[in-house]
Amino acid sequence: MEETIAVTEAAPLPKQRGDQLLDHAVRYVEERHWDVFPGTWLEAADGHELCSCADAACPLPGAHPARPDWATQATGSAVQVRRSWQRQPTASILLPTGRTFDALDVSESAGFLALARMERMNLTLGPVTCTPDRRMMFFVLPGAGAKIPDLVRRLGWAPAALDLRARGEGEYVAAPPTRLGGRGAVQWARRPTPANRWLPDAEELLSALAYACGREAAAERDRRE
Incomplete structure (x- = not known):
């Protein structure tokens, strides 16, 4: 029974x-x-x-x-x-990215560091996801992919040196509550709300993201040395 x-x-x-x-x-x-x-x-x-x-x-x-x-x-x-x-x-x-939004893809550790910096700077954020494979996706206006390399260089970084890329046309992101095998589910670090319906331009977030990714890259070099 x-x-x-x-x-x-x-x-x-x-x-x-x-x-x-x-x-x-x-x-x-x-x-x-x-x-x-x-x-x-x-x-x-x-x-x-x-x-x-x-x-x-x-x-x-x-x-x-x-x-x-x-x-x-x-x-x-x-x-x-x-x-x-x-x-x-x-x-x-x-x-699908490259339509109503692109996504700036960074590591989870750099993403949370950048989020804290953005909040101190009172930047307007769009939705942000955390994935079970420890990545974060910052939703921004479409067209970010074409801008990112030049913007990163203007900030004094070599694009290849940073773990930061834009997902745009022809790519996609997984949305909550999609599960990634036994690793867990995609979650919102910043949920979609009426307040963040209007997405920021990639340029508005890039300084904080590049700084966080640069800090992470420097820490990784120090560990190897």
């Missing part, structure tokens, strides 16, 4: 997670006007969760595009989003 009850109670959990993913995907479309598309998902196999792509060594399990034509899947239609997640309720939520 106890076994029957346990199975009955556990069964709804996948659906609950699917409902949660669908709800978030629809909200991104309706409230932020972001395009979204469904990615891969996690499947249980021999007590482990594997990526639906069937690659046992997948570097982004359950959090990458499921099809090569993913860019054409991305949609701003809530109706289409509902159809997509009804077909695969546990699909990851992916957001």
Whole structure:
């Protein structure tokens, strides 16, 4: 009897997670006007969760595009989003960059250092995510990729010396609450709110980010020496 009850109670959990993913995907479309598309998902196999792509060594399990034509899947239609997640309720939520926003990608340690600096400077921030692989994504206006190398040089840094890059056209980011295998879920360090609907330009955040990435690079050189 106890076994029957346990199975009955556990069964709804996948659906609950699917409902949660669908709800978030629809909200991104309706409230932020972001395009979204469904990615891969996690499947249980021999007590482990594997990526639906069937690659046992997948570097982004359950959090990458499921099809090569993913860019054409991305949609701003809530109706289409509902159809997509009804077909695969546990699909990851992916957001194409280079459309309504780009993302400045830095390490988690540099990102939190930069956030503290930005707050002291009273800078206007857009949404910011933290990923389970210890990266942070700062959402900025599109077009950041073309600007970053020159802006970094003006600040006195060689672009290749900093762990900082822009994700723009032809790329994507995973949105909360997408899970990255057993490593955990993508989370908001700064949630989307009405107050940050208008995104900053990359140039407004770059000084603080470059400073934090430079500090991290210097610390890494000191450790090696």
